[in-house]
């Protein structure tokens with residue numbers, strides 16, 4: 427027999443388990459940040475068509491570029507991670523399967539994000 | 554108070570979620586699922602971003618190969634798909650953000666903004682590739 431009130435038993439379950447409201451806010455804020463950042467990035471990629479390594483290094487080393495790149499990478503992979511989490515939670519049922527796929531998604535987004543950050547930092551500052 | 558389990562009571566119950574096989578597709582529902590599909594496609598596509606940036610960190614030779622690969626017909630096909638996916642998801646994402654602010658829920662408005670999303674994402678994709686081809690000296 428559980429001596430807690432029904433409310434106490436329900437609290438902290440469901441979306442609240444993983445911080446429902448803050449998750450929602452973070453998803454909106456990164457969405458908002460991604461609008462200008464991705465538009466900037468598309469323009470940047472066009473300007474880099476046919477660029478050789480030297481031109482790419484020079485571009486990354488321009489003031490502002492590295493900051494924008496880091497902001498883009500962080501917002502992008504954070505947003506993607508949170509977004510894919512919602513998708514997995516919607517479609518994959520059963521705790522074990524859900525947990526397995528969630529770990530794979532986390533691994534994908536964290537490895538991708540960190541690899542991207544390390545790459546641009548290495549280009550900017552040399553090895 | 555007893556629950557009414559007669560057929561009439563079941564009929565009066567709240568609607569169930571759409572039954573996919575008999576659900577009539579509408580512009581609103583198609584655009585909605587497309588947002589999710591494009592988000593997933595973009596997420597998978599970041600593999601190419603990671604490859605490109607890592608190649609640059611690796612050195613001139615690796616970066617040259619990456620640039621060549623992204624410029625190949627297959628690379629361009631990937632980039633074309635990602636360009637459309639990005640602009641669609643971005644435009645519809647902005648639509649989502651307005652909804653989150655409580656704006657634009659009336660049906661005529663939903664249709665109009667949906668059409669704006671489709672037209673602007675196609676337009677921005679075309680514009681991007683025209684500028685890119687001009688820049689590459691192909692056009």
Ligand code: HEM
Nearest residue numbers: 457460461464506509510589592593595596643646647649
């Ligand atoms: C460029 C600006 C972007 C905006 C404005 C934006 C906006 C949004 C919004 C508002 C949602 C929540 C949708 C909902 O509540 O159902 C969302 C979901 C998502 N986004 Fe983005 N996004 C952007 C870029 C990206 C990028 C570049 C990626 C991937 C690389 C991405 C991946 C996802 C994923 C996987 C979801 C979850 C899909 C879902 O729940 O239906 N987004 N996005």
